[in-house]
Amino acid sequence: MSAEFFIMLLNPGIGALLSGAFCLLWLSQRGKTYILYASAGYGINAAGFFIQDIVFQYLVTPLPQSGERILTNLMFLFSGWLLAAAVLGRYGRRPHYPILALTTVAATLALGWFFLVQPSVPGRILAMNTALGVVTLMIAVMLYPVRKKHMIDRLIFAVAIVSVANYVLRPLVILMVAGGFGSDTSFQHSLYWTTVQFTQPLISIALALTLMVAIAIDLIEQLRQEARTDKLSGLLNRGGFEAAATAALKRCQAGNSLPACMIIADLDHFKQINDTFGHSVGDAVIGLFGRHVAAMCSDEMVAGRIGGEEFAVLLPGHEIQAARLFAESLRACPWDYWSGMLPPKVAPSVSIGVCAAGPGADLHGLMNHADEALYDAKKAGRDQVRLFGTRPAVNVVRIKIPQ
Numbered sequence: 001m002s003a004e005f006f007i008m009l010l011n012p013g014i015g016a017l018l019s020g021a022f023c024l025l026w027l028s029q030r031g032k033t034y035i036l037y038a039s040a041g042y043g044i045n046a047a048g049f050f051i052q053d054i055v056f057q058y059l060v061t062p063l064p065q066s067g068e069r070i071l072t073n074l075m076f077l078f079s080g081w082l083l084a085a086a087v088l089g090r091y092g093r094r095p096h097y098p099i100l101a102l103t104t105v106a107a108t109l110a111l112g113w114f115f116l117v118q119p120s121v122p123g124r125i126l127a128m129n130t131a132l133g134v135v136t137l138m139i140a141v142m143l144y145p146v147r148k149k150h151m152i153d154r155l156i157f158a159v160a161i162v163s164v165a166n167y168v169l170r171p172l173v174i175l176m177v178a179g180g181f182g183s184d185t186s187f188q189h190s191l192y193w194t195t196v197q198f199t200q201p202l203i204s205i206a207l208a209l210t211l212m213v214a215i216a217i218d219l220i221e222q223l224r225q226e227a228r229t230d231k232l233s234g235l236l237n238r239g240g241f242e243a244a245a246t247a248a249l250k251r252c253q254a255g256n257s258l259p260a261c262m263i264i265a266d267l268d269h270f271k272q273i274n275d276t277f278g279h280s281v282g283d284a285v286i287g288l289f290g291r292h293v294a295a296m297c298s299d300e301m302v303a304g305r306i307g308g309e310e311f312a313v314l315l316p317g318h319e320i321q322a323a324r325l326f327a328e329s330l331r332a333c334p335w336d337y338w339s340g341m342l343p344p345k346v347a348p349s350v351s352i353g354v355c356a357a358g359p360g361a362d363l364h365g366l367m368n369h370a371d372e373a374l375y376d377a378k379k380a381g382r383d384q385v386r387l388f389g390t391r392p393a394v395n396v397v398r399i400k401i402p403q
Contacts, residue, residue: 007197008049008053008054008057008197009053009054010197010201011045011046011049011053011196011197011200011201011204012046012047012049012050012053012054013046014046014201014204014205015042015043015045015046015047015049015204016042016043016046018038018042018046018204018205018208019039019040019041019042019043019046020039021208021212022035022036022038022039022042022208022212023036023039025039025212025215026039029215029219032089032215033089034085034086034087034088034089034090035086035215037082037083037085037086037089038082038083038086038208038211040082041079041080041081041082041083041085041086042079042083042204042208044075044078044079044082045075045076045079045083045204047075048072048073048075048076048079049072051068051071051072051075052068052069052072055068056068069111069115069124070111070112070115073107073111073124073128074107074108074111076128076132077103077104077107077128077131077132077135080131080132080135080136081095081100081104081135083207084100084135084136084138084139086211087139087143087156087160087207087211088139088142088143090156090211090214090215090218091143091146093142093146095138095139095142096138096142099134099138100135100138103131103134103135104131106127106131107127107128107130107131110123110124110127111124111127111128114127122175125171125192126171126175129167129168129170129171130167130168132167133164133167133168136160136163136164136167137164137168139160139163140157140160140161140164143156143157143160144157150214150217152210152213152214152217153214155210156207156210156211156214159203159206159207159210162203162206163203163207166199166200166203170195170199171192174191174192174195177191178190178191178192227240228240228243228244230290230304230305232283232286232287232290232305233286233287233289233290233291233293233305233311234287234290234291234294235290235293235294235303235304235305235311236302236303236304236305237304237305237306238304238305238306238307240304241302241303241304241305241306241312242304242363244302244304245302245304245312245314245363246363248260248300248302248314248316249314249316249357249361249362249363249366251316252316252317252357253357253359253360253361257359258316258317259317259318259319259356259357260314260315260316260317260318260356260357260361260366261314261315261318261319261320261322261323261354261355261356261357262312262313262314262315262354262355262357262366262367262369262370263312263313263314263315263323263326263327263330263352263353263354263370264306264310264311264312264352264353264367264370264371264373264374265289265293265310265311265312265313265327265330265331265350265351265352265353265374266309266310266311266350266351266352266374266378267285267286267289267309267310267348267349267350268348268349268350268351268378268382268383269349269382270282270285270308270309270348273285273346273348277343277345277346281342281343281346282309284341284342285342285346285348286305286309288333288335288338288341288342289311289333289348289350290305290311292330292333292334293311293313293330296326296329296330297313300316300317301313301314301315301316302314302316306367312367312370313326313330314363314366319356320354320355320356320387323354323356324354324385324387327352327354327385328385330350330352331349331350331351331352331383331384331385333348333350335347335348349382349383350383351374351377351378351382351383351384351385351386352374352377352384352385352386353369353370353371353372353373353374353375353376353377353385353386353387353388354370354373354385354386354387354388355369355370355372355373355387355388355389356388369388370388372388373386373387373388373389374386
């Protein structure tokens, strides 16, 4: 076998390996459909190169006017569809399907014309590369406004730009330098096809590696988030809350010294709910209140479940009265809205303590002060908000002494 045969195996071999690698990744992360799209995209790409370069060159006689290339070119285009869906899917976005559909129809008509009506190797090459260029350009345009948190996000965007140049500029440069793409019989030995054999594997590997690194980063971030999250309430666990709240408090104390307040909330008579209705009902109460806290909190707030039925919220940039109003909104949890999810006789309530951060306050001191205010709320009869430093009002009975 000639060296050319092994070069022809380069694209299908690399595509098959990448397809298998993404398939194995997907088997361990089946919730991420975009990984399966990447596997299918590389698999179809590998099959297209194998049919075009191996099957109809070394195993089977080519069809008249290289008709098999209509099939393989459509396979390459569909592979581009799937890879676009894979890249964009990683960012929670979908391809612009009308653009893909219009591009596919236009490419199919152009291929049919340049194969059957007016055979032209340059015509079909330019038509195919233009279609793939539109697909990769769509990826680049849709990724441009995406917030790029990691270097790998910028690399994925760079690979998309390089892909656009590969499909749009490379054929034009070769057309200017070599004056054409060769005839049907000499196409496999043309300068154009030689560049395809080298540029396509490089771009395929670059895209696959960046996407795999992105998947690994996402998995690490997911594991880190799971380690910091309380599964029952959906909020941060105590460790996650203390780490995030400490960092937020330091940001408040630096620079402009923004105010900050701490809220500690505790579900009233929670042990009684557990003992009377069972732990499943108690878990439901925690989960519902956690959902309520998450819905009420803005992005800059830090919320967590710090104990069995105890929750904490740090409010950066909030004065004490604003924090009290926010605490009242937490206390007014819409239990009636979730009445169908709890037994009829379950009527949860919440006691809340609030304190403001003084100069140089640390997190544990704040939590202790808020906890003291919470204790005052419990003593005052529960289902209420108390501020640190204030005590429940005492009813004084005045006795009128006769003169």
